[in-house]
Amino acid sequence: MSASSDAPSETPASASAPGRLGDDDLDQAVTRVEQELGRLFARIRIGWREAAATVHPDLQPLGYQVLTSIATGKATSAGAIIERLQTDKSAVSRQVRQLEQLGLVESVPDPEDRRARVLVAT
Helix, strand or coil: CCHHHHCCCCCCHHHHCCCCCCHHHHHHHHHHHHHHHHHHHHHHHHHHHHHHHHHCCCCCHHHHHHHHHHHCCCCCCHHHHHHHHCCCHHHHHHHHHHHHHCCCEEEEECCCCCCCEEEEEC
């Protein structure tokens, strides 16, 4: 009898190690995490919508995010808002225009560079 016939059969580490998930268990765990993240993101979107409505009934959730970015000083130019919110230029432009029309934001000369403009909450 050879030594190899006495050795136990080898199984993949993921199937034999205690505490490790098999492929089906891992797929189910990933699906549960995705579902929970979906619920979390939905709650966040609802929160933004409700917060926007408390500021002004016509304010959209993205407009609220733009406004809070400006009001907190985290983004005071269109370029900084685009970068911060990871959205496109046209969407930010529309939101800034609406915020200006609602009297929530104004564009003023940048004190550091008079050629540029910055956005400030009113």
